[in-house]
Amino acid sequence: xxxxxxxxxxxxxxxxxxxxxxxGRFYRTVKQQISLRVDADVLxxxxxxxxxxxxxxxxxxxxxxxxxxxxx
Numbered sequence: 001x002x003x004x005x006x007x008x009x010x011x012x013x014x015x016x017x018x019x020x021x022x023x024g025r026f027y028r029t030v031k032q033q034i035s036l037r038v039d040a041d042v043l044x045x046x047x048x049x050x051x052x053x054x055x056x057x058x059x060x061x062x063x064x065x066x067x068x069x070x071x072x
Contacts, residue, residue, distance in 0.1 A: 046053040 046057050
């Protein structure tokens, strides 16, 4: 039977995929080590926030990435 002959009228509606993956208990992002050069004052500001400044830098970058994706 060709696809055009299939009757989908009784098929249940599907939920759209979530707009973003939620990082949580069962999903962990894959980390990749890189070398990145940033201005000294920018690095000093991130380091002044505490011990997990690299995690915070990643959060800031992710927030910007998501904002740009929504703007499209």
